[in-house]
Amino acid sequence: MIDAERIAVLTGAGISTASGIPDFRGPQGVWTKDPAAEAMFDIDEYVGSRDVRVATWKHRLAVPAWTAEPNPGHLALVELERQGRLTGLVTQNVDGLHQKAGSSPSLVHELHGTVWYVDCLQCRRRIPMADVLPRLQSGDEDPACEVCGGILKSATVSFGQSLDRDVLDRAVAATEAADLFLAVGTSLQVYPAAGLCDLALNAGKPLIIVNAQQTPYDEQAATVLRTPIETTLPELVTLP
């Protein structure tokens, strides 16, 4: 049980694996099993090669995010918000499961973007993924922007793309507003997400880590839990 009044949360792939969404770098990860798939997440490869775009859209059509359901880990964070203790929910995930679980979109800061929207790389127009999936299903292998003809890409942050400055600012603000930082299901090896732990630690705030594997921050954490997220988080947020 966590009794802090104001809690900032960072989530990574580990919270969604129980919902059937594979992570990228874990033992069953997408890139671990198929290193070539990494090209699909590189902006230069994507822009420079129609073949990479076709492969990426084919992969998109089949991602489990479209049908995945939130698990008790996601729901526990909705409960934390309901208790009025959540300063912000920063996530490295692009699956939208926090919002699907019921977390307020204004409190969810998606550092790596979302698969639920699509951006035109030329005119910057943003449209719902739901508008693009039917085009893919009807055989358009590399759908172009219907306004300007530009390349379309899911609104996720690829290698070589910078993070959204506003999202990052909100993540920092949520961390600064908290008394405690809770990192869930993240290896804490990717910056700037991991840097939020430094921000909390440097301000003397306790860090709690829930993650199956070791992280570089384990020694500085007040508590490290290796137990499954979907059973651990509901217990952690329960008030006496």
Ligand SMILES: [Zn+2]
């Ligand atoms: Zn366009």
